[in-house]
Amino acid sequence: MIIRAEHLTKQFKTLRRKDGAWAALANLFSRDYETKVAVSDVSFDVAAGEIVGYIGPNGAGKSTTIKMLTGILVPSSGSCTVNGIVPWKDRQGNGRQIGVVFGQRTQLYWDLPLIESFRLLRAIYGVHESVYARNLAEFTEILGLDEFIRTPVRQLSLGQRMRGDFAAAMLHEPKVVFLDEPTIGLDVVAKEAIRRFILRVNRDRGTTFLLTTHDLNDIEKLCERIVLIDHGQKLYDGSIDGIRDRFGRKRVLTVELTNDCANIRVDMPGSHVVSRDGPRMTIEFDRDLVRAEHLITALAAQCELKDITIAEPELESIIRRVYQGGADVLKADVSPTLAAT
Numbered sequence: 001m002i003i004r005a006e007h008l009t010k011q012f013k014t015l016r017r018k019d020g021a022w023a024a025l026a027n028l029f030s031r032d033y034e035t036k037v038a039v040s041d042v043s044f045d046v047a048a049g050e051i052v053g054y055i056g057p058n059g060a061g062k063s064t065t066i067k068m069l070t071g072i073l074v075p076s077s078g079s080c081t082v083n084g085i086v087p088w089k090d091r092q093g094n095g096r097q098i099g100v101v102f103g104q105r106t107q108l109y110w111d112l113p114l115i116e117s118f119r120l121l122r123a124i125y126g127v128h129e130s131v132y133a134r135n136l137a138e139f140t141e142i143l144g145l146d147e148f149i150r151t152p153v154r155q156l157s158l159g160q161r162m163r164g165d166f167a168a169a170m171l172h173e174p175k176v177v178f179l180d181e182p183t184i185g186l187d188v189v190a191k192e193a194i195r196r197f198i199l200r201v202n203r204d205r206g207t208t209f210l211l212t213t214h215d216l217n218d219i220e221k222l223c224e225r226i227v228l229i230d231h232g233q234k235l236y237d238g239s240i241d242g243i244r245d246r247f248g249r250k251r252v253l254t255v256e257l258t259n260d261c262a263n264i265r266v267d268m269p270g271s272h273v274v275s276r277d278g279p280r281m282t283i284e285f286d287r288d289l290v291r292a293e294h295l296i297t298a299l300a301a302q303c304e305l306k307d308i309t310i311a312e313p314e315l316e317s318i319i320r321r322v323y324q325g326g327a328d329v330l331k332a333d334v335s336p337t338l339a340a341t
């Protein structure tokens with residue numbers, strides 16, 4: 001296992017601030033701290049070559065986890081290793097074997113042309129000249145860097161800067177790459193370029209990726225596996241299909257009737273009419289209880305059908321359900337794929 005998190009926990013102590021005129025003074029001497037548990041007893045393993053999506057709503061504890069895995073934060077309890085290294089104990093050693101992209105900020109040198117940042121990083125990581133040249137040529141081609149490689153970073157657009165950040169994170173051929181919202185604010189074309197880049201690096205070099213994102217297209221296009229956390233706790237660890245199976249059982253059948261068929265009825269357990277608008281009728285049914293063909297046959301026996309569509313729920317609506325219901329949704333629906341929390 002190239003990434004291993006065991007009972008990883010991070011608490012932040014923050015001052016409980018008082019309001020009012022005296023409060024500013026009182027705050028100076030206050031010992032009234034409150035503890036915020038950002039990550040609570042999270043365990044997971046990632047095998048070499050995997051691309052794992054680490055997802056959860058705002059404030060779930062994703063960035064805090066990434067910061068522990070990259071050595072920026074020290075865990076309050078529990079432990080983690082990346083390729084055998086304890087990140088916070090050997091930050092430099094870990095730095096040499098990982099790449100990091102934080103979508104919200106850059107590791108490039110603001111006032112220097114992009115290419116100068118790359119040269120500096122080459123020197124810092126001691127990347128061999130031939131390896132550097134090869135990687136730079138490859139990344140320039142995939143990410144289309146040549147248009148702006150001589151431009152100072154502060155003059156780059158967000159999408160250009162992000163592409164620069166990706167190349168910078170990958171020049172030293174890290175075994176593991178952590179991406180915290182790598183596609184935030186990018187247009188669809190730039191997102192596609194970044195995704196292609198991740199898949200290619202993963203395929204050609206077997207690089208392991210752990211990424212957080214709020215864009216579920218990233219997840220669908222990149223990840224076979226997701227780890228879902230909320231309020232610092234792990235709720236799910238498994239395949240995307242697994243989560244679809246458990247929370248995406250509802251299907252929507254829309255039929256277009258040839259005439260009004262005012263008396264048409266649906267009376268199968270596990271199905272109900274959602275809307276009826278002239279010849280158009282929308283029925284929701286539970287895939288596990290009702291077979292679509294039975295439903296359609298029953299309808300067709302009552303009325304001639306002109307058109308039929310069946311829609312699966314989008315991953316987005318499934319994930320929204322889990323976020324809104326939190327741990328309760330998962331507890332109410334125990335199955336073997338459930339994370340042991």
Ligand SMILES: Nc1ncnc2c1ncn2[C@@H]1O[C@H](COP(=O)(O)OP(=O)(O)OP(=O)(O)O)[C@@H](O)[C@H]1O
Pocket residue numbers: 012013014036037038056057058059060061062063064065
């Ligand atoms: N340095 C800090 N001091 C105090 N509390 C913090 C600190 N960093 C994070 N937190 C708190 O820990 C919780 C988890 O934050 P974190 O940044 O890990 O969330 P996230 O899952 O990355 O969310 P987002 O999707 O919004 O980026 C939040 O409640 C946040 O307020």
Ligand SMILES: [Mg+2]
Pocket residue numbers: 062063064180
């Ligand atoms: Mg975050």
